[in-house]
Amino acid sequence: MVEIYDSHEQSERVKNWLRENGGAMVLGLILAFGGLYGFKQWQLWSQSKDQQASAEYQVMVDLLGGGNLDGAVANYETLKSEFSDSAYTSMAALHMASARVEAGQADIAVPMLEYAMKNAVPGPVRTIARERLARVKLDQGDADGALSLLNAAPDETGFEAQFAEIRGDILSRQGEYAAAAEQYRLAQSLIEQGIGDQNYLQMKIEAVDEAGAETGDAG
Numbered sequence: 001m002v003e004i005y006d007s008h009e010q011s012e013r014v015k016n017w018l019r020e021n022g023g024a025m026v027l028g029l030i031l032a033f034g035g036l037y038g039f040k041q042w043q044l045w046s047q048s049k050d051q052q053a054s055a056e057y058q059v060m061v062d063l064l065g066g067g068n069l070d071g072a073v074a075n076y077e078t079l080k081s082e083f084s085d086s087a088y089t090s091m092a093a094l095h096m097a098s099a100r101v102e103a104g105q106a107d108i109a110v111p112m113l114e115y116a117m118k119n120a121v122p123g124p125v126r127t128i129a130r131e132r133l134a135r136v137k138l139d140q141g142d143a144d145g146a147l148s149l150l151n152a153a154p155d156e157t158g159f160e161a162q163f164a165e166i167r168g169d170i171l172s173r174q175g176e177y178a179a180a181a182e183q184y185r186l187a188q189s190l191i192e193q194g195i196g197d198q199n200y201l202q203m204k205i206e207a208v209d210e211a212g213a214e215t216g217d218a219g
Contacts, residue, residue, distance in 0.1 A: 050086065053079060057088040064099050072096065080115075090120035094129060097136075106136050127159050134166050143173045161190035168204065177212030181205050 060075035076096050079089040093116040100109035113136065116129035130153055137146040147170050156163050168183035184205045188198060211217075 049083065050088075053083040053086040053088040056083070057092050060092055061095060064095055069099050069103060072099070084119075087121045087125075090116045090125060090129075093120075094125070094132070097132065101136060106140060109136055123155065124158060127153065127155060127157075131159060131162050131166065135169075138166070138170055138173065143170045146170055161187045161192075164190060165201065165204075168208075172204070172208050172211075175215070175217070177208040177215065177217045180208045181212070184208070 056075045056079050060072045060079070063069075063072035063075065073096075076092050079086065079092050083089050093112040097109040097112040097116070100106065100112065110133065113129050113133040117126050117133060120126045120129055130149055134146040134149040137143075137149065147167070150163055150167060150170075153163070164183045164187035168180045168187065171177075171180035171183060184201050188201050188205075191198060191201075
């Protein structure tokens, strides 16, 4: 049976409903608008943090470009301590590591590259960090450690030629000249037109072929 109410009865029912549920409705509106306001505040805060990280990064890069490694350290430490989840911090780690290597301080560069390898975004930056760390370890005489790093890479996409060349360098250092030549030739085949140095790779191939001929391990 359909209930029919006159205007007075309808008014009274609305009043009763508001008395019973009005508080919850108002609270819901407060939470809804409060959440929207909070989200906008979070967006502004996030943008502000990103701008601050960008500024610290740029100052650090400028200082390194001017040869002021000591001065750049403060900016790098600020990025690590206050903006550890920022993409700028991982990029800063790569820059600082390069500067340390150039300054003959590879030991200091290692933890920076390890940090970038674990935390950098996007993914290809982690691959770059892994590649550079492998080169540093090889230069330090840790050929096995360098090879382990390369073999543990979750993805080599876009860096196949570089990885093949480093594997060639590692195998050459280990006296595996035929295998090294094979990796260098692989690197040659993977290099895109206009990217990389084909002539340099050819020199490496000739060098390991000559070394292999002398030791009976020719490629």
